[in-house]
Amino acid sequence: MTLISGNQLLVETLTRFGVSTIFTLHGGHLDGVYRSALDAGIRLIDTRHEQAAGFAAQGWAKVTGDVGVAMATAGGGVTNLVTPVANAWADGVPMVFFGAAAPLRDFDALPVNSGYDQLSVMSGITKWSHRATVTALLPQVVARAFQIAREGKPGPVYIDLPTDVLFARVDSEDVVMPNGALRPSPPAPDPTAIAEVVRLLRDAKRPAVLTGAGSVFPDAAAELRELATRLNLPVLTNNKSKGIVSTTNRHAGGSYGALAGVARRTGRQADVVLILGARLGLNTGGRRGSVIPEGARVIQVDTVAEEIGRMRDIDLGITSAVLPFLRAVLDASAGVSFAAGGERAAWLAEFTPKLAAAAAGSPPTASNNNANALETPAGLARQVARLAPADTIFVLDGGETPAWLDAVVSLEEPRRWIGHGYMGIMGEGLPQAVGAQVASPDSPVICFTGDGALGFTLGEFDTLVRHKLPVIVIVNNDRGWAMSQHGQDLIYGKGRRMISDLAPSRYDLVAAAFGAHAEFVEEPSQFEGALQRALDSGGPACINVLTDAMDIAPVTRRFVGEIADGPHTPTGLARVPYAESLAV
Known part of the structure; x- marks a missing residue:
């Protein structure tokens, strides 16, 4: 025995x-x-x-x-x-x-x-x-x-x-030990449904694809890129799927919000939306129809049937993993002629990425609004996008901070962008960077974080040092909870902020006390050298950058909503901030 x-x-x-x-x-x-x-x-x-x-x-x-x-x-x-x-x-x-x-x-x-x-x-x-x-x-x-x-x-x-x-x-x-090998085959799409998908996409004038984690795990990047090329349509991503189509690819449409941006700018809305492994919720516009138009024909593909149709009617729901679905659509559409020019081409052109040019053409410049030459968060993000190694895994944390980098960074593949999810938890960035570096030890990992968010888990610099994890933490130190500050400015007017200020703390000295390489950057011209020294150190590093958050990130205006136009509707109802157009 x-x-x-x-x-x-x-x-x-x-x-x-x-x-x-x-x-x-x-x-x-x-x-x-x-x-x-x-x-x-x-x-x-x-x-x-x-x-x-x-x-x-x-x-x-x-x-x-x-x-x-x-x-x-x-x-x-x-x-x-x-x-x-x-x-x-x-x-x-x-x-x-x-x-x-x-x-x-x-x-x-x-x-x-x-x-x-x-x-x-x-x-x-x-x-x-x-x-x-x-x-x-x-x-x-x-x-x-x-x-x-x-x-x-x-x-x-x-x-x-x-x-x-x-x-x-x-x-x-x-004791009976399991072998660990059992993996049930994923659900596959019905051929009749696939034929309907091909028909809807063939007849569409302004189609778009929304991708989520289900497009990345397992990796369906190659099939998705082939579909985008064959159908000549934009592919939009969320934090989980960013990079599944290279952000410099002509079919990269940016984030989901780009659909709303194109609609506001041109008056043209998507007529067919294909949702691949993504959930309906805040990121898809909620119940407002601002991202997915109410009149669009919607196809939703998900491995779990109960996720299909959350918050709105779906024209065609397909219970399937994304990878077999895309392969089935590619097989079924092999002989189908899709309109490549005309309205569809003009529609795609509205999403043509300019990220690479924006990042490459943004040298470090001081804020025109600050005599002390402090960097702006947007300017810092452009420097990070321009100078980071090509194979960097970015881990984001903060309210407005991630949005500034999201607007300018270029990614060639998925799983290299780890941002906030639905809970928007502050402080998750540094520990998630720990896990990302352990998972991919040969990849540069940059944690781009706000100063407020970093305070939650500052002690994890000790974890980086003890386990020899060369994560580079870049702190957007704007001395406050910028999203909260700007939200209060929009709702209550300037000069009426509440418990949203922070000190210009020396997070770099804390990191140095734990044994990490540390840099303190007070002017934009200092950043490039600081980042290079951090990379050359071969170990964990903290670059604490003083910034001046004078500009309000678009994401904050979107979250605040209509209350920025006044606390009450013309009929006297109270507007609710940080919710879809809601008046009570």
Whole structure:
């Protein structure tokens, strides 16, 4: 008889599912797991906050497309995981979170690191939450967790691990180990539906494609580019799919909001919209019809049928993974003639990218509005876009800060842009950069963050240094919560800001105290040299750039909405900010 512990069973199951890295923060409940993981060759990346561990695992998952794994000790460790778990839930990121728990017999005895039901906290923000209760069955529980996290609509799973289940030993002959190889085939489209798709796209005069994470995982870039070329239409992206068509490609249409921009500028709206692996919500214009026109014929493709038709009627809903769908459309349209000129060509021309020229032709210049020659956030973003290595992975954090870079950066492939999701969580950038660098050690990783957002997870510079992760953190230090400041200016008028100012803090000195390379940039002309020295250092770095956020980013005006025109409608209803056109 060979005895094996629950700790060992957990780790052996993880190895069978290809887990090479676990993101965590030490807790004594999990020491047995850590020892088994190191013995098995699994890398442990320990952060300075459990929340950072959860976000780092998400950064890893977004770059690799595989299931990210994070774990935390019982009690406060698990509650610190709540925010990254909720973020993964909102954005459909495949994750397995493990939380240590008190022994089963002490569940209601108030032992150390206890006092609440951890499972009940997680159940509303996960695809599946489960408490392991039998040591011999632990491998089956873990296997189920991975299957649920990655199949269908990806998302987070939480497993509660009582310490008596982990440390108990069982006869290895009583354990059935999963092989980790089972991957159900993705749903495929119906041929009749494919024929209708081809007909709608053939007859369209102003078609457009909206892509999401489902276009990237698995990678459908080649098929999407072929479809765009054959049909001569614009491809628009969100934070998850940016780069799936090169941003300098003539078919790259920019972000979803470009549809609204073209409509305002030309009066022409899309007549057919193909949505590939993206969810309907804020980023698609909500219920306003500002992005997807109310009169457009809409085709939505998603692996999960219940996602189709959220918030609006869909003309043709197709339950399918994006990759087999695109291959089926390409096969079915091989002999079809699509109009390449005329109105469709003029429509595509409205989206022709000018990003490369904008980035390349923007030398460092001082703000004309500031006698101290401070950089503007927009000017800093142009410098970053111009000077960053071509294969950089960008991780974004902040309110307005990401929008400035989004407008000018060029990307040649997907999975190199990690931005905010629906929750818009501040502070996720630096830890997600940790995960991105672990996932892609040979790629330059730049975390472009606002000063406010960085304050949440500033201690993760220690994580970068200890684990020798050469992430370069560029701080847009505009000494405030710029989106909040500008939102208050629009709603209440200038001079009436509330709790939205910050000090010109020396984040570079904090990074240096942890052992990172540090630079303080006060004038635009200093930035290029600072970035080159950071790259040459070969290690983690912080470039703290003082900026003057005088300009309001368009994203802020869009979020504030109609209340910027006055607090009340002509009929006296109160306008609601940070919502679609809403008056109550």
